[in-house]
Amino acid sequence: MTPPAGSLLSAEQLRKAYGPTAALDGAEFSIHPGEVVAVMGPSGSGKSTLLHCLAGIVTPDSGTITYNGHELSAMSDSQRSALRRSDFGFVFQFGQLVPELTCVENVALPLRLNGGSRKEAERAALTWMERLEVDDLRKKRPSEVSGGQGQRVAVARSLVTNPRVLFADEPTGALDSLNGERVMELLTDAARSTNAAVVLVTHEARVAAYSDREVVVRDGKSRDMERAV
Amino acid sequence: MSIGHTLLGLLESGPRHGYDLKRAFDEKFGHDRPLHYGQVYSTMSRLLKNGLVVVDGVETGGGPERKRYAITDDGITDVQRWLATPEKPEPYLQSTLYTKVVLALLTHRDAADVLDTQRSEHLRSMRILTDRKRKGDLADQLICDHALFHLEADLRWLELTAARLDKLREAVAR
Ligand SMILES: Nc1ncnc2c1ncn2[C@@H]1O[C@H](COP(=O)(O)OP(=O)(O)OP(=O)(O)O)[C@@H](O)[C@H]1O
Ligand SMILES: [Mg+2]
Numbered sequence: 001m002t003p004p005a006g007s008l009l010s011a012e013q014l015r016k017a018y019g020p021t022a023a024l025d026g027a028e029f030s031i032h033p034g035e036v037v038a039v040m041g042p043s044g045s046g047k048s049t050l051l052h053c054l055a056g057i058v059t060p061d062s063g064t065i066t067y068n069g070h071e072l073s074a075m076s077d078s079q080r081s082a083l084r085r086s087d088f089g090f091v092f093q094f095g096q097l098v099p100e101l102t103c104v105e106n107v108a109l110p111l112r113l114n115g116g117s118r119k120e121a122e123r124a125a126l127t128w129m130e131r132l133e134v135d136d137l138r139k140k141r142p143s144e145v146s147g148g149q150g151q152r153v154a155v156a157r158s159l160v161t162n163p164r165v166l167f168a169d170e171p172t173g174a175l176d177s178l179n180g181e182r183v184m185e186l187l188t189d190a191a192r193s194t195n196a197a198v199v200l201v202t203h204e205a206r207v208a209a210y211s212d213r214e215v216v217v218r219d220g221k222s223r224d225m226e227r228a229v
Numbered sequence: 230m231s232i233g234h235t236l237l238g239l240l241e242s243g244p245r246h247g248y249d250l251k252r253a254f255d256e257k258f259g260h261d262r263p264l265h266y267g268q269v270y271s272t273m274s275r276l277l278k279n280g281l282v283v284v285d286g287v288e289t290g291g292g293p294e295r296k297r298y299a300i301t302d303d304g305i306t307d308v309q310r311w312l313a314t315p316e317k318p319e320p321y322l323q324s325t326l327y328t329k330v331v332l333a334l335l336t337h338r339d340a341a342d343v344l345d346t347q348r349s350e351h352l353r354s355m356r357i358l359t360d361r362k363r364k365g366d367l368a369d370q371l372i373c374d375h376a377l378f379h380l381e382a383d384l385r386w387l388e389l390t391a392a393r394l395d396k397l398r399e400a401v402a403r
Binding site: 040042185204205206208209210211212214216218223225 | 341345348349351352355356358359363377378380381384385388392
C-alpha cells in the first residue's frame, strides 16, 4: 500500500482497540499541504483517536501512517516527539494554556522548548498574536482573558513554529458562534498563508464549512466523501 | 420572496424609474439572482392595475419610453400588511429528507448513508456561502448567515432523526 500521490500525511488501515472497544477499525486518511480537511462523525466514533494516531501521540495496533515519506511506526519515541515539536501544531477544545505564564510567554513556549532565545521567541510570538488580534493581551495571564481570546492565543501558539500540519480537535467547541467563526477565519487564513495542512475535528457543519473537504468517521471506519462520490 | 412587495417598499422613499428600481433591488436583495427587466415591468404593470402604484411621469427621449412610478396610499398599506404578517415556516425540505431516511430504513439500506450524502451536499453549499461571507460586506454576511443556519438546522435535524430511527427500528424488530 502506497500513500496517495502528493499527500503530506496519510494513514492506511488503522486499527486501535481499547480493551474490547475498537476505536479505529480500518480507518484511512490523507491530506495535502495547504489543505483543510474536516473530520466529522458521531460522538465516540473515533475522530480524536484518528487525530492522535496521525499526530504520533497514540500508536495504532496496526496500519501505517506516513508523514512526508517517513513511516511513523519506524521512528523511535524520541524521533516522534521531535517531529511533533518541529512539524506539528495543536489546538484543542479548551486552549490548554499554561496558567502561570503570560499570554505572550504561552505563545512563545514552543519556540523556547525548541531552544530559541527568549527575545526571539517573544518577537515571533507577538507577530502571531497580532495576526490573531490578541497582541494587546500579551501581559495578561490565561485566567484574565475570555474563552474566545484564550482560544485565539492558543491558535497563535499552535502556529508559532510554522507547523506543516495543524491538528485541531473541536477548536471552537467552547465558543459561541461569532467567536467560533472568527477563530476559524483566522486559523484557516493563517494556515493557508503558510501552506500548512489542517486536520480539523468538528461535529459542527458551520465549522466544517471552512474546510476543503470532509472525512466522516463512523464506528472506527472512515469515509472520504469527496473520493466516495 | 415577494418581488412585488419588495419593489413597492423601495418606492416608499420616493418615485423611481423601472431601471432604477431594478438597480436598487439587485444591489440590496439580488445577491442570489438579479431581476430581469421583464420581471420588473410585469410586476409594475400588475401593481399599476391593482392601484398600488401610479405613473408619475414619462421620460421620452431617443430610446424606449421610460415610466416613473410612485407608490399610492393603498400601496403603502399593502407593504405595511406584508411586513406585519409572519412568513410560513417551510417544512417541505424536512419532509423530503424525512421520507428518504424512513425509506432507507424500510428498505434495509443504511440511513447513515443518506445522512452522509446529504451532509456532503449541504456542506458544498455551506462552503460557497462561507466563502462569500468572508469576502463580502456586512449585508452579505447577514444574508449568508441566515442561509448557513438553515442548512445547519437541516443537518442537525437529519442527524437526530437518523439516530432515533435506528433505535426505533431495533425496538420494532425485537
Ligand atoms: N484512552 C482511552 N481509553 C479507553 N477507551 C478510549 C480511550 N480513548 C478513546 N476511547 C474509546 O474509543 C472510542 C472512540 O473515542 P474517540 O475519543 O476517538 O471518539 P470521538 O469521535 O473523538 O468522540 P467525541 O466526538 O465524543 O469527542 C470511544 O468508544 C471511546 O470511549
Ligand atoms: Mg473527540
